[in-house]
Amino acid sequence: MEKLPTIPVELAIQLTTNWRLFYADIYNDSVKINKKIDPDGQEVFRGFRIPIEDLEQLLEVAKSFNADHSEKINSVRAYLVKDSQDPKQLSDIHIILVPVVGGKEIDPSPTRGDVQYGxxxxxxxxxxxxxHRSVIFDFTTPCPTQCDTDSVLYSSQNV
Incomplete structure (x- = not known):
């Protein structure tokens, strides 16, 4: 089995810190409320908790589909979603996962050219x-709702 790409802990800390600062700046600049959010505060949306059992269910759909089709499911696309349009409601952000059929490669570079993404x-x-039945999976929970608040990736105060 091919080893999945990983990054060093220090880089993960920097990337998650960059996200918290970015998110707080965007939120504070765009929402017309008196209270500003702190990049390390609980209001900052950080990530998602995805149960392994749910990922296994998604893999079963892919295996079943792939057995019957020449063009295969070879990846999953995550879409950011929000239950309401209320910018003050921060706890209802989550993701939906959608199987992706086809696509040649996953290319993280910004100069993608004409690569097909499925x-x-x-x-x-x-x-x-x-x-027909939907295969749009909505089983994630947002962080900070379900977070490891002691993690170095959660807050710069934990470093």
Missing amino acids: NDLLQIKDGTAEA
Whole structure:
């Protein structure tokens, strides 16, 4: 099995710090309220908790689909979503995960050229019936709602 790419802890700390500063700056500049949020405060949206069991369910969908189709599910796309349009409500941000069919490669560089990134698979045929069922997965919980508040990735105060 190919080893997944990892990054050093120090880089992860810097990247998560960059995100908290960026998020707080954008929020503080755009929301017309008296209270500003602190980059290390609980109001800053940080990430998502995804149960392994749910990822395994998504993998089962991919395996089943791939067994019956020539073009395969080879990745998952995460979309940021919000339950409300209220900018003051910060606890309802989460992600949905969508299987992606096709695509040649995952290229993290900003100069992508004409690389094909695959197509979102939103529904699959449900058995032998003509009915379709959604394969858009919404099982994540946002951080700070479910966070490791003692982690060095959570706050610069923990470093």
